[in-house]
Amino acid sequence: MNFLRRVGRSSRSPSPLTRGSGNNSPTDDWSNTRSNTGNRSSSSSSGTANRKKEGKEERKEHSTSGSNMIDGVDDNLQLTEAGCLVPDTPLSPSSPVPPLSIKPHPLSSSVSPPNSPGSPTVTISASEKLCKKPHPRSLDMRKLSIPTSVSLDCIKHNGDYDSPAHHVPRPSSPLLSALREAVESVSNMEDFERIEKIGSGFFAEVYKVRHKLTDEIMVLKVNKGLTGTKTRQEVELLKRLHHPNILHYIGSCIHNGQLHPLTEFVNGGTLKSLIQDVEKNPFPPEQRIQLSLDMAMGMEYLHNNGMLHRDFNSHNCLLRKEGDRYTAVVADFGLATKNPNLIKKLRRNQSMVGTPYWMAPEVLHGKEYNEKADTYSYGIVLCEIVSRKDADPDEIPRSKNFSLDETAFRELPEVISSPCPPAFIDLACNCSKFVPVERPGFPSIVRQLIQLHSSHSASLPPRPFKRLSWQGHAHQYEDHAHNNETINLAELLIKDTTTR
Numbered sequence: 001m002n003f004l005r006r007v008g009r010s011s012r013s014p015s016p017l018t019r020g021s022g023n024n025s026p027t028d029d030w031s032n033t034r035s036n037t038g039n040r041s042s043s044s045s046s047g048t049a050n051r052k053k054e055g056k057e058e059r060k061e062h063s064t065s066g067s068n069m070i071d072g073v074d075d076n077l078q079l080t081e082a083g084c085l086v087p088d089t090p091l092s093p094s095s096p097v098p099p100l101s102i103k104p105h106p107l108s109s110s111v112s113p114p115n116s117p118g119s120p121t122v123t124i125s126a127s128e129k130l131c132k133k134p135h136p137r138s139l140d141m142r143k144l145s146i147p148t149s150v151s152l153d154c155i156k157h158n159g160d161y162d163s164p165a166h167h168v169p170r171p172s173s174p175l176l177s178a179l180r181e182a183v184e185s186v187s188n189m190e191d192f193e194r195i196e197k198i199g200s201g202f203f204a205e206v207y208k209v210r211h212k213l214t215d216e217i218m219v220l221k222v223n224k225g226l227t228g229t230k231t232r233q234e235v236e237l238l239k240r241l242h243h244p245n246i247l248h249y250i251g252s253c254i255h256n257g258q259l260h261p262l263t264e265f266v267n268g269g270t271l272k273s274l275i276q277d278v279e280k281n282p283f284p285p286e287q288r289i290q291l292s293l294d295m296a297m298g299m300e301y302l303h304n305n306g307m308l309h310r311d312f313n314s315h316n317c318l319l320r321k322e323g324d325r326y327t328a329v330v331a332d333f334g335l336a337t338k339n340p341n342l343i344k345k346l347r348r349n350q351s352m353v354g355t356p357y358w359m360a361p362e363v364l365h366g367k368e369y370n371e372k373a374d375t376y377s378y379g380i381v382l383c384e385i386v387s388r389k390d391a392d393p394d395e396i397p398r399s400k401n402f403s404l405d406e407t408a409f410r411e412l413p414e415v416i417s418s419p420c421p422p423a424f425i426d427l428a429c430n431c432s433k434f435v436p437v438e439r440p441g442f443p444s445i446v447r448q449l450i451q452l453h454s455s456h457s458a459s460l461p462p463r464p465f466k467r468l469s470w471q472g473h474a475h476q477y478e479d480h481a482h483n484n485e486t487i488n489l490a491e492l493l494i495k496d497t498t499t500r
């Protein structure tokens with residue numbers, strides 16, 4: 001416990017210059033966005049100002065191997081578009097197309113992938129063409145059909161640009177596909193107007209922005225240039241994850257040689273703020289179960305894709321608000337890594353990363369860990385949901401071995417008086433066990449929560465789910481809005497128990 005506190009507090013940013021004093025003024029001048037490097041300030045104008053107190057910035061990153069890169073997502077495994085892990089097949093060194101993970105946005109006026117000498121610069125008169133299109137309010141940039149792809153078809157294998165007038169469509173080659181993927185959704189920073197700063201972490205400053213041409217609101221995470229590779233890895237992963245409970249990736253910006261991801265704007269704040277807003281939010285048990293189920297489904301999907309989150313906590317769960325209904329979305333994949341269980345050569349010297357209050361005991365002890373470390377972090381979030389207390393060990397009691405002190409937790413007045421069903425409290429405790437194998441995996445957590453949900457959802461608006469078959473792996477669920485096929489949760493539960 002002392003260790004928890006010592007690690008957390010000693011790693012706080014000492015700079016008084018940036019903490020709580022970030023630039024919140026709306027401006028579209030992006031020239032100063034690389035300042036404050038290395039500081040972990042919490043200067044959100046939308047409720048994140050208390051993150052320092054909440055322990056958010058107490059994340060410790062320490063690599064016992066001396067490098068975090070060993071756990072990076074860009075090693076020898078890659079996610080396919082379908083989300084499967086497959087051996088990576090890098091482009092040949094002689095290829096004129098670098099294995100870029102970035103995509104120029106089709107609305108960009110000019111695109112020049114970084115670190116790619118010899119790569120073509122594609123000039124697209126997008127604004128002229130866009131003038132002929134309506135400006136939809138809510139536009140998925142990846143679905144835009146302005147002639148970017150036509151222009152890209154004009155790029156020859158040697159990188160020269162062929163005039164569209166002379167362009168003859170030809171069958172898609174792997175190189176061409178790679179190039180198209182590389183430049184499809186990269187935008188210029190100047191295409192966006194900064195609305196407000198909504199958050200700040202160790203690696204990035206987070207801005208709500210408006211696309212100047214389409215008016216679409218999104219979020220630009222301006223990385224501070226500390227760890228370009230980490231951002232690239234986050235983008236690599238985010239762009240392959242497609243799930244209603246995972247933050248939706250839109251594209252990337254390149255500025256000052258750095259890659260900055262663009263994502264959907266999630267309008268309901270963080271789970272942390274909802275939990276702690278005791279005055280305004282009664283937080284009925286069915287809503288607690290629903291949000292826990294959302295997060296579990298997002299995490300199940302991530303794990304099914306062979307990845308660990310490693311920084312799961314109540315700050316990194318964002319809430320989509322539609323009317324009175326919230327949906328939880330898992331965000332911040334900056335520390336995500338491949339599950340070592342799925343890597344043939346067992347990797348030792350795993351990085352000790354995460355945010356201390358939520359870090360599993362085996363991670364804090366510097367031992368090997370797997371997906372059950374995420375289960376532990378999730379368990380602490382469930383404890384927060386049950387008790388509405390801070391994850392600080394002074395609030396949610398821990399044992400000497402750094403795991404949840406279950407007896408003391410169950411005796412907290414806030415837990416005794418919690419409206420959560422006993423099975424939900426049991427689940428929180430089981431997820432926070434010291435021994436990893438005693439913690440349930442996310443498929444089991446999802447099953448338990450669906451069961452709980454079906455018996456506690458009377459007062460909630462109906463929320464149909466669709467079950468998706470995913471490459472022969474575990475089932476995924478999607479909001480009704482995404483598909484016509486719906487089945488109710490009880491049906492889902494029956495089918496799940498018979499198939500798993």
Ligand SMILES: Nc1ncnc2c1ncn2[C@@H]1O[C@H](COP(=O)(O)OP(=O)(O)OP(=O)(O)O)[C@@H](O)[C@H]1O
Pocket residue numbers: 044048059198199200201202203204205206219221247263264265266267269270315316318331332334
């Ligand atoms: N897409 C989004 N929509 C709304 N708010 C967001 C979004 N992304 C981030 N935020 C806000 O910005 C804060 C910081 O974002 P994020 O955690 O991704 O940054 P970070 O630098 O990676 O942080 P960390 O230090 O945890 O890695 C979040 O806690 C949240 O309040």
